[in-house]
Amino acid sequence: MDALFDPNGNRKYLTQSECEAFLEAARHIERDRRTFCEVLHYSGARISEVLNLAIGRIDLNAHAVTFESLKKRKKGIYRTVPLPSSMIERVDLVHGIRERQKLGHSSERVWTFSRTTAWRIIKGVMKEAGISVEGAASPKGLRHGYGVSAVTNNIPLTMVQKWLGHADLSTTAIYVNALGAEERKIAERMWSNKTSV
Numbered sequence: 001m002d003a004l005f006d007p008n009g010n011r012k013y014l015t016q017s018e019c020e021a022f023l024e025a026a027r028h029i030e031r032d033r034r035t036f037c038e039v040l041h042y043s044g045a046r047i048s049e050v051l052n053l054a055i056g057r058i059d060l061n062a063h064a065v066t067f068e069s070l071k072k073r074k075k076g077i078y079r080t081v082p083l084p085s086s087m088i089e090r091v092d093l094v095h096g097i098r099e100r101q102k103l104g105h106s107s108e109r110v111w112t113f114s115r116t117t118a119w120r121i122i123k124g125v126m127k128e129a130g131i132s133v134e135g136a137a138s139p140k141g142l143r144h145g146y147g148v149s150a151v152t153n154n155i156p157l158t159m160v161q162k163w164l165g166h167a168d169l170s171t172t173a174i175y176v177n178a179l180g181a182e183e184r185k186i187a188e189r190m191w192s193n194k195t196s197v
Contacts, residue, residue, distance in 0.1 A: 004144060004174055012135040013144030025129035031094045033121050036111050040139060043081045044146030044164050046070065047118055047139040056106025058097050063088045069165040081163045147175035
């Protein structure tokens with residue numbers, strides 16, 4: 001099972017402020033690379049799942065994307081993840097999704113660069129954003145940051161499990177082990193339910 005901390009207790013996820021810095025830095029790179037970074041951030045998907053995303057699996061009306069869960073033992077397992085409408089519109093604008101769907105290019109991938117290039121793009125944006133926490137400054141750190149953010153914002157674990165494509169709820173439950181401001185936000189929800197004496 002994955003964990004949010006390495007053996008030395010260092011976190012392996014991006015905080016909310018680091019995620020915001022990542023998005024801001026991504027605004028200044030080439031448009032097709034920016035959309036890749038945004039989909040990775042807003043979906044919590046694995047880097048290979050985003051790279052494998054086909055034109056036909058972007059639902060412009062529902063503002064959602066459908067990923068094939070590539071970590072499963074068998075092919076053909078999919079999950080749909082809702083994304084911000086403004087981001088879906090940007091993906092359409094940059095990649096011509098609606099037009100390509102009309103022309104029958106639904107099986108084509110949205111991004112055609114390699115996994116190595118994708119990794120370099122993410123690392124470069126993180127460097128520009130000033131994200132340097134070892135273990136957290138990675139695509140996996142974004143995925144973990146998504147999970148922590150979802151739990152912090154009171155999204156039910158079963159929904160987080162579905163969006164991240166976890167087979168077992170115990171895998172998703174690691175996101176309850178948040179740190180710092182994220183943990184404080186969870187605790188403040190508890191404190192707000194107490195009456196003052």
